[in-house]
Structure formats: structure tokens, C-alpha cells
Amino acid sequence: MLATVLYFLLTLAILIAVHEFGHFWVARKLGVKVLTFSIGFGRALWQRVDASGTRYVLAAIPLGGYVRMLDEREDKVPPDVAHQAFNRQPIWSRALIILAGPMANFLLAVLVYWIVFVAGVPGLKPAIGDTLVNSPAQRAGLFAGQEIVAVDGRVVRSRSEVNMALLRRVGDSGEIVIDARFNSSDVADQYRIPVQRWLAGEELQPPQRALGIVYWEPDWPAVVDQVQPGEPAAMAGLQSGDLILAIDGETISNWQDAVDAISARPGATIMLALRRAAGTLEKPVTLASHEREDGKRIGRIGISVQVPEMPAHMQVTLRYGWLNALARAVSETVEMVAFTLESIKKMLVGLVSTDNLSGPVTIAKIAGASASSGLVSYLQFLALISISLGVINLLPIPVLDGGQLALLGVEAVSGRPLPERVLLWFQQTGMLVIIGIMVLALYNDFSRL
Template structure:
């Protein structure tokens, strides 16, 4: 119960933050453009809390915290007084209306830039991408990669950390062409370059393991099967597992590594497993039956458990300390990369190159928000920046009812010298509502399928 409440609270704070910033962007520009704002709402539905400011704007916190809106005076929405006509939204120039529509996404991007700037100023630490093993027949082996080498570049992008390697590989999901790699030997800065062909790489894969697909593992301390977390509804919790338990064996099979335990569970959906764990220096017996869940079109076992990751030695980490200007430049570049990646991913999903099952809804976002909050405020702020970029980018899609759809209509108006006919706009909005609701329902379906 406590875990559920914590997840809900963290999710609400996370959603409310990015939504409030988005809507405040619209609100701030609208006010400065001389438009009368009637209501500023965080959430939809029945108001839980509302008050009226000195500007006579009604401020609302509503029951459904999955969005928000700014309602402005507009002749199309009802009668307004003659005194307010000059402040009506529909009477503003195309430039002002476009600025108001673009201000929401712009505010989300600005939030991400500021958060990342603060994190970069604090100092960034990442795991050095030193290769531990190379899988036979893999892309890495074809490229000539060897254990002990460090992955220095992917497609001419520097990869000083494992996170940078993963992000560079993410950008090639579903792609066809040449994957360019550069590595270096221990104690040498000389780059060894290689090129390997990929063809619709990981097309349709659900939650792909990028490093495994490349064919490498990274040198880190061994990840032993020690329980780091338990989901409230998972069978591991009800079976009696506790955080801190060290899993020793299952059905008499020794399990020295976490991946051994994961593979053992995944291969046994709905099958009874007798497990021995070490707890507080003593051996204890637990019996658990993994739940059967669908993943990549097949049934696998799941017990609702996460691993306690070992501490990474300083020798395997790389730290980046930046001054204010370098940190600002890095935050701008990171935000630009995230926006570009979001649009590329949407395009590849529409082409069928990326599985639509990777589309996540509010439940998954809430779970990730809670897990990052447990990992610490730095991890949570990083996720907040990512979510803010995603919200801003998605709102720029050219779908009527979204900010991007409004900007498309205003673009036609600027070119034609007059607005599109009301019937055309109304039909566009109706199609937009259906499309957005369909996407939301599909994302929720994915969320429930992952539970």
C-alpha cells in the first residue's frame, strides 16, 4: 500500500510539474500578447481547488492530472463584452496566435535545459564503456571489437560513457546502412575504426537490449542475484522474498549471477520454483510460481523483482566537471538531441521500424518516475527533463487539437491571407481528438500488458 501511494504521489508531482510549465508557457505569452485569460487549469474534469487572481483569471487544479489547458476569451466560444473584444484570442494577428501556441512546447524545452544545466553544473558521472566480452557471430565481432577495448565513438558521436553508447545505438533502431564504430586499446588514445552493415536493425523489437544486440558486455562488477526491490502486486513479495535477499539456488541449480536468475524465471511461467536465499546470514527456503506475461509475442515468467546493483569502482567511472557556460552548452545539445530523437522515433514507428509496443502511457511513466525518485533526486530530475522534452515534442506534432496542429492552421492562414474554413478546421479537430484518444488508449493497453 505504501509503495502504491508513493508511486501515485511521485507521479502526480512529476506530471503536474511538466504540465504546469507547459500551460504556463501559453499563459505567459498570451498575457504579454494582450489576450484575456479566463482560466488556467492543471488537470481536466471537476475542479478540486480553484481561486481567482487579481487579474480576474480563474486558477484551477482539477481531478484528472493528465494534462491541462489555458482558456482565453474567444468570440467562437461565446459572447464576450465589447470592452474585451480587442483582447479576444481570435482577433489577434497570426504571429501572436502562433507565438501563444508555440509557447507551451518552448516552455517544456526551457525546463529541460535548466534542469540539465543544473545537473551538468553539479558534475556528471558515467560508467566507462570498456568491453568485457564479445559474443561470437555478433555485430561487434564482425567489426573486430575485442575485450579490453573502450568504445570511443559510434557514427562519429563521442561515447565517453555507457549511457552515451546506449543513446547512440538508440538512434539506429530500425535503421539500415553502415554502423561506424571507433575503439581504443587500454592506455592508448589512438582510434581503431571499423564499419559494419545493419539492415533494419532490431526492427519491431520490444524493449531491446542494445548492448546485447551489438554483441558486447561492459566491464562492471558482477551483478549477483540480490533483491533490490519488489513490486507490490508481484508474486515474489507474496511468496516471502525481502529486499536484501541473496538468491543462492533454484531447484538445486546454482545461480551466481542476476542474469542466471532472470533467465531461469523467464523460462518457467506458471511453474513452481523452490528457491534458497541467504538472509541475515542464514539460509531460507522460498517457493514461488512466476506469473505468465506476454513479451515479444511469447509467454515468459515474471515475479516482480528488481536487482540491487553493485557499486561501480571509481576506476571504472568517468566524471565530467563543467563550468557554467560549458554546462549550458551541454544542456542545449542534450535537449536538441532528445527532441531530434523523439521525432525520429515517431517517424520510424509510423514506418513499422520500431515496435509500437514501446509506446508508454501514464502507468509506465508513473512507475519510472517512482523508481527514479527512489534512486535519488538526481535520477528523478533527469527523468523530469526527459519527460518535459517528450511532452514538448509530442505537442508539436501536426495533429489538430495539439499545438502543432494549431501552428499548421496558422501557417495556412499566413500563406492564404485568411483562415481555413470553419468546417475544415472543425473536421480537423474532430479527427485530431479521435487520433489522440486512440493513441492514449493504445498506450494504456501497452501499460497494462507490461504489468
């Protein structure tokens, strides 16, 4: 838990510092006097003042930051420095200063992706282990043993690339085109899967699973990894490393056998046969009853599986040379910006459920999980969140950078700034919108706990 919080705070600090530094750097380059550069809000934990009079602050509440510039609308400005006031600058200059924050986030994403693509991105081959009965994938003719090589004409080499290509189609109607081949063949066959408002309004699940594609996995032994505190397994005394041999006398050959047996017994008391260290023992466990979204009740025990390493022939590392990695980093950032904008559009028109909106709790959990998965996973997460922050700040909502740019556009067209009372109304409206979004995101976070 502590590690999760620390990685969350580290992620926030990096993203906020980069965003605010964009505003700060461009403001100074354009001759605007910067009064304060703050990471966080509230009471200052650390501060110093440089030779130009700028105050640098590290504040107690690390949920944002700001750059405060000299501005006649906020304070009385001496005539000898009035030319350095933000409000005195031409519209193009103010627009560049505002735009610099989101652009800094995009540049950070390019830099991080560049490092990642040079280092190499580990992944797993998108080999099909099975197709679900009467699923869209099975009806289209996809087979177990095939490997997906393209989605909608886009070449894919790993499961994450397949999933990303499929996520782009959420809410769409038409056909999803999948190219797949058997390992023994160099020729791929093309399969067309008709969709109608695919997954529209639903909470997102693994997209390949929604088509009925089950990736190949080796048989996982039913070895306990983590035991969740307060859950039935913990109360019965199960430990990490326990191997489940049988449930109610039925032999358990792998993890899926254990999942099926436990899911089929909601609320029941079962007898587990375990191997622990060199010996065997039996433990009675009273399962919890958990209701799924479809209303069906399943048993829950509160353990996770110890995941074995994938065979070498299923692993793939996507690595590029320095120049190709830079081009790929720029391309990835542009594609993710477009994907984020398209997702926001689909959410506004109801093609993507607002249940998918995440707040700080979910972000913290993902930050911790990605960090524990290795540096490359964490850097990919950092780049994605940096892009999201940049895009969100460009939305035309007052109090965000995009709202300020919209107001400058109005000023450019009308030839004068909006009246103070109108600006105040816009800011109050924008604050209500932001608070509403945060409340919804937090609600989604806690409903997932």
C-alpha cells in the first residue's frame, strides 16, 4: 500500500513539474515575469527565491501545481515592470504560454516512448488458445493455434498491440478485420467480424475476450500467490505458496480447475486439500458469495495465482534503433493523442460508458502495479498518463488551459477581453464541471474496490 502511494505521488510530481515547467519556460522566454512556480497547493513545505525574484515552492497538497505570473488583473503592478505583465502581452504570446503546458506533456511522452523503444518493450505473441462457443470470433472462423498478425490492416506483434487496435473500435459499427495464420504457414487468412455499436455503453473488458478470443496460456499450477486480508482464504489460514490439490475430493490439475470449482460454490463451505512445504493438509473454507454484473452469483475465496513464466517461444521484445525509435515515439504519441480525443468524443455521445472514467485511486493502483512489473511498464504508464493530462488540459473548459485558449479566441475575434463578471461566471462554471468529473471518477474508483 505504501509503495502504491509513493509511486502515485512520484507520477504526479513528474507530470505536474513538466506541465508547469512548460508554462514557466515559455513565459520567461517571452519576457513575462514569473512570480511563483509551485508544485502542489496549500502550505509551503519548501521554498526558495532566485535572483530574478521567482519563488519556487513545494507545497503540502500534491494534487496539482501552478505558475503565477505578473498580471494587472490580480495585483497592482508598478509602471516600470508593467511591460512584463502577462495581460499586457499580445494574444499570440499569451496563447503560446498557455499552450506550452500541454505541449510539455506531449514532449515528455515522446521522450519516454523513445527510451522505451530503444530499451525494448517486452510482450507476448497474440496466439489464440481457444475461441468461445458461438462467439463472434468462432463464427468468423478463427481457430485455436493461429496467431493474429494484423487488425484492420495494422500489423500487430504482441497482445498489447492487438488490444490497442481493438480498443480503437469500441462503439463502432461495421467490420473488424483480423488477419491470422498458423505457425506452420507464412500465409495469413483474413477474417471479418461484423459489429454493431461494439461494446457501446459497457464497462470495458479485455477487447479480444469480448470477441470470444482466448489467448494461449500454459497450464498454470494452482499455486497461491497472494492471500487478500479479510477474505475467506485468509480467515482459513491459507498461505502464499500453497498448492491446491483437491476441492471437496475433486482433483485440481491447474488453476482454471480451481477457479471453476470455487466459482460454482457461492457461500458454500468447501474442503481444500493443500500441499505446503513437504507435507499435505486439509482446510475447511467458507466461500463468499459475489454477484457479477450479469446478476449471477459466484464463489469467492480471495487468492491470486502464482503466474509461471511464459515459454521463450511465446515472448517477443519490440526494439528499435535510436532514429527509428524516435520516429516510433512521435508516431505513438500522436496516435495516443488521437485515441484519447476519440475516446472522449465517444464518451460524450454514449458510445463509451462513463464507468470507464478513472480517478486518483485507480491511477495510484495502476502506478504501483506497473512499477512492480518493471521500469519499462512504469515508463509506458507514465507516457500514457502524460498524454491524457495534456489532452484533458486542452479541452475548452474554463479553468483549464483549453478554456483559457478559447477565451483568447473570443478576445481575438471581438477585439477586447471579456468583462470580468463574464470571466468569473466562466471560471465558476468550469470549476463545477471539473468537480463533477472528479466526483464521478472517484465514485468509479471506489465502486471497483
